[in-house]
Amino acid sequence: MNIRALRTALAIEHGAEMTCPVTIGYHLRTVAEAANEDLERGMALGDVAPFWRVVDASTPTTSKLSFGAAFVAAQRKREGLER
Template sequence: MKDWNDRLNTSGINGIKPSPRTFSDVVEGQPMLVPTARQVDDFIRSIPEGIQMDVRALRTALALEHGAEVTCPVTIGYHLRTVSEAAHEALDRGAALADITPFWRVLSGRTPTTKKLSFGADFVAEQRNREGLQD
């Protein structure tokens, strides 16, 4: 069975395609980025310490960075969990906090993905508090 870091590094189908339907804040036919987990991870790593970005802003910034209008809201949810679990897994294996992806700059106590994390929401809250980020 793949661990979270394997999932993070699995190449997936990505690219820009027309949205197949209208959902969330996406309009049918709109150029939509379907990112890989690695693209999401790389973007989150670029967010400076002490700066937070909500999921909607992350989706918008990722889309613009890759020449799309929107980012798939379903895919981003899956990848946020993968990025978070992989980072925490690396921490459990001895990686320094400074070397893992700072997913807490995007996830908060109100983000649905946070509730799904295997290690719970307390870690996210502690890291957000440490960086002075609001929930």
């Protein structure tokens, strides 16, 4: 699922016409940073929120992550999400 599909699904689920792209980006970044902190504390990759399934290395949100886009790109490649 990409960000556009996530925004559409959330809007439909909550009976809205659309969602705010800035708010979605803000919350995706929060989830990604929290997942990274969990990984740094030793949590298994399978136990963190798989945010990389929504964002990709070219997403503006990814460029703002404290740990960079390389992790996102590597995970997407590992899961076959990148061609």
